[in-house]
Amino acid sequence: xxxxxxxxxxxxxxxxxxxxxxxxxxxxxxxxxxxxxxxxxxxxxxxxxxxxxxxxxxxxxxxxxxxxxxxxxxxxxxxxxxxxxxxxxxxxxxxxxxxxxxxxxxxxxxxxxxxxxxxxxxxxxxxxxxxxxxxxxxxxxxxxxxxxxxxxxxxxxxxxxxxxxxxx
Amino acid sequence: xxxxxxxxxxxxxxxxxxxxxxxxxxxxxxxxxxxxxxxxxxxxxxxxxxxxxxxxxxxxxxxxxxxxxxxxxxxxxxxxxxxxxxxxxxxxxxxxxxxxxxxxxxxxxxxxxxxxxxxxxxxxxxxxxxxxxxxxxxxxxxxxxxxxxxxxxxxxxxxxxxxxxxxxxxxxxxxxxxxxxxxxxxxxxxxxxxxxxxxxxxxxxxxxxxxxxxxxxxxxxxxxxxxxxxxxxxxxxxxxxxxxxxxxxxxxxxxxxxx
Numbered sequence: 001x002x003x004x005x006x007x008x009x010x011x012x013x014x015x016x017x018x019x020x021x022x023x024x025x026x027x028x029x030x031x032x033x034x035x036x037x038x039x040x041x042x043x044x045x046x047x048x049x050x051x052x053x054x055x056x057x058x059x060x061x062x063x064x065x066x067x068x069x070x071x072x073x074x075x076x077x078x079x080x081x082x083x084x085x086x087x088x089x090x091x092x093x094x095x096x097x098x099x100x101x102x103x104x105x106x107x108x109x110x111x112x113x114x115x116x117x118x119x120x121x122x123x124x125x126x127x128x129x130x131x132x133x134x135x136x137x138x139x140x141x142x143x144x145x146x147x148x149x150x151x152x153x154x155x156x157x158x159x160x161x162x163x164x165x166x167x168x
Numbered sequence: 169x170x171x172x173x174x175x176x177x178x179x180x181x182x183x184x185x186x187x188x189x190x191x192x193x194x195x196x197x198x199x200x201x202x203x204x205x206x207x208x209x210x211x212x213x214x215x216x217x218x219x220x221x222x223x224x225x226x227x228x229x230x231x232x233x234x235x236x237x238x239x240x241x242x243x244x245x246x247x248x249x250x251x252x253x254x255x256x257x258x259x260x261x262x263x264x265x266x267x268x269x270x271x272x273x274x275x276x277x278x279x280x281x282x283x284x285x286x287x288x289x290x291x292x293x294x295x296x297x298x299x300x301x302x303x304x305x306x307x308x309x310x311x312x313x314x315x316x317x318x319x320x321x322x323x324x325x326x327x328x329x330x331x332x333x334x335x336x337x338x339x340x341x342x343x344x345x346x347x348x349x350x351x352x353x354x355x356x357x358x359x360x361x362x363x364x365x366x367x368x369x370x371x372x373x374x375x376x377x378x379x380x381x382x383x384x385x386x387x388x389x390x391x392x393x394x395x396x397x398x399x400x401x402x403x404x405x406x407x408x409x410x411x412x413x414x415x416x417x418x419x420x421x422x423x424x425x426x427x
Contacts, residue, residue, distance in 0.1 A: 010214045014214075020327045021326050024329060028258050028352075029359040055360070
């Protein structure tokens with residue numbers, strides 16, 4: 001095999017590898033949603049972020065409009081501070097609210113944005129004022145048990161309160 | 169007394185082997201810049217190690233994709249989660265099976281050919297003749313093969329994963345009848361380019377270094393007899409495979425730990 005033949009074959013081999021990489025990135029991974037263009041940052045503070053992860057989607061009416069960029073803890077108010085990267089093409093009114101929702105019954109959690117009615121839109125770097133934390137299953141159950149016991153008309157049985165205390 | 173001496177001798181030999189490997193690696197690294205001045209030799213090695221391995225890598229990838237799709241379908245269909253077959257197969261291939269199985273096949277096919285070739289050159293006194301002519305055999309013979317292996321491995325691993333996913337598509341969508349839209353969109357939302365693909369590529373690079381280095385070392389240090397070459401060849405496969413699997417555990421623990 002002559003020199004040109006071998007070099008051509010190796011070039012073909014490398015090109016095949018690059019094609020495999022491109023196919024894997026675009027068709028079989030989330031690269032295409034990266035190239036959504038420019039983003040602007042918004043901040044939201046939650047009492048409990050639940051199972052929210054970095055790169056979780058931000059959805060409004062079910063459509064993905066951004067991603068969670070970072071999650072930190074505010075050392076003064078002990079609230080979770082979530083930074084969101086929003087697509088520049090989607091502007092939201094300045095009184096929109098953010099909630100942490102779960103996709104499906106036991107799926108991944110995401111940030112749901114509900115548009116408000118303000119005329120002004122968020123400026124980059126603004127904080128979302130109205131937020132609602134994630135639902136914690138244990139508090140829901142203890143609430144249910146407590147209200148059930150109260151409905152029955154009797155004082156809540158000691159078992160229920162120790163169950164609450166034990167569950168903490 | 170003899171047992172103690174034997175243990176002591178074994179441990180000292182282990183340390184001596186580690187030192188010898190490290191020294192050899194360092195010498196190989198030192199010759200890399202000089203050997204890159206004549207890239208044609210490395211290109212020939214990429215052809216010999218990469219191109220000529222394509223048949224075994226692609227057919228293995230296809231077969232692994234077929235089998236993975238079938239098995240995950242059987243396991244997931246009882247939970248009604250058959251739409252996740254694509255995602256599970258993709259993650260298994262790109263994160264683990266692509267780099268590891270490709271490295272094992274590479275060690276078996278390309279590693280043995282490297283060791284046998286270098287061992288036979290040593291047995292035929294070609295390496296000694298080169299040294300007599302003031303040509304450094306490490307730079308002329310070993311370094312291009314080392315570079316060729318490192319270049320070929322990630323490309324082969326990516327091709328393995330890609331062909332595996334295509335095989336899973338053939339079995340899942342065409343044969344079993346899963347929905348193609350769900351198949352691809354579950355992958356697109358569940359597989360992260362940096363975390364999964366990127367880590368897989370890093371793994372295949374590390375495995376390429378391991379397999380190429382072990383093959384080249386065993387060939388160079390083989391006893392210059394036919395029996396010595398044969399033993400060196402089998403040692404290449406065994407040591408490469410064990411190192412790759414051990415390194416895979418370490419890398420997986422580092423890369424995919426839940427933060």
